[in-house]
Amino acid sequence: EAGVTQSPTHLIKTRGQQATLRCSPISGHTSVYWYQQALGLGLQFLLWYDEGEERNRGNFPPRFSGRQFPNYSSELNVNALELEDSALYLCASSALAGAYEQYFGPGTRLTVT
Amino acid sequence: LAKTTQPISMDSYEGQEVNITCSHNNIATNDYITWYQQFPSQGPRFIIQGYKTKVTNEVASLFIPADRKSSTLSLPRVSLSDTAVYYCLVGDYDKIIFGKGTRLHILP
Numbered sequence: 001e002a003g004v005t006q007s008p009t010h011l012i013k014t015r016g017q018q019a020t021l022r023c024s025p026i027s028g029h030t031s032v033y034w035y036q037q038a039l040g041l042g043l044q045f046l047l048w049y050d051e052g053e054e055r056n057r058g059n060f061p062p063r064f065s066g067r068q069f070p071n072y073s074s075e076l077n078v079n080a081l082e083l084e085d086s087a088l089y090l091c092a093s094s095a096l097a098g099a100y101e102q103y104f105g106p107g108t109r110l111t112v113t
Numbered sequence: 114l115a116k117t118t119q120p121i122s123m124d125s126y127e128g129q130e131v132n133i134t135c136s137h138n139n140i141a142t143n144d145y146i147t148w149y150q151q152f153p154s155q156g157p158r159f160i161i162q163g164y165k166t167k168v169t170n171e172v173a174s175l176f177i178p179a180d181r182k183s184s185t186l187s188l189p190r191v192s193l194s195d196t197a198v199y200y201c202l203v204g205d206y207d208k209i210i211f212g213k214g215t216r217l218h219i220l221p
Contacts, residue, residue, distance in 0.1 A: 004156075035211075041213075042200070042211050042212055042213040042214060043157065043200075043211040044211075045210065045211070088154065090156045090157075091156075092156065092157075100145055100147040100162060100202055100204075101147065101159050101162055102157075102159065103159065104155075104156025104157050104158070105156055106155065106156060107154070107155070107156055109154075
């Protein structure tokens, strides 16, 4: 069974640009979660989507947004990129909505210059 | 939201049993306790989850006392490959906080 996949693996953008990150959950999983992990820091919860709707978001500004598609894949958009947005962005999925038993993808390394 | 407290780091030797304790004094009745393992530049990996008493799987055991104000992740006979950061999560899905975790370093 395929795990959570994310694309791209690496993304380099300049300050002020927009970044789009993509995630495909494990087949059958309807919940998708996004996390940010800046260098040396713990995981910060960004967004949770379930059945196409945003269920909750962490303490991040509105320029972090996303959506979930009918096939349960998800997209994270970061507008007006700032240098401190440089981080590993992780996507996870779960079989049950809001479950703590989540399965993570390999992440997208975003570098903002 | 239950806040968790874990040791920042721990060292142990290959072949030893390692116990990592997490404190969560204000755990709510419906909260589960979940542990993850993370290697550098990788996503966390689910290890184990429990509600009370003891849970065991092929990787670890989780001990939860009756008051549920703490929990202990037990890793039997660790190897060098168990060097990682271990996160304890407690709470509901309303707001998910991983915290900084415990950096476990296994020595030969």
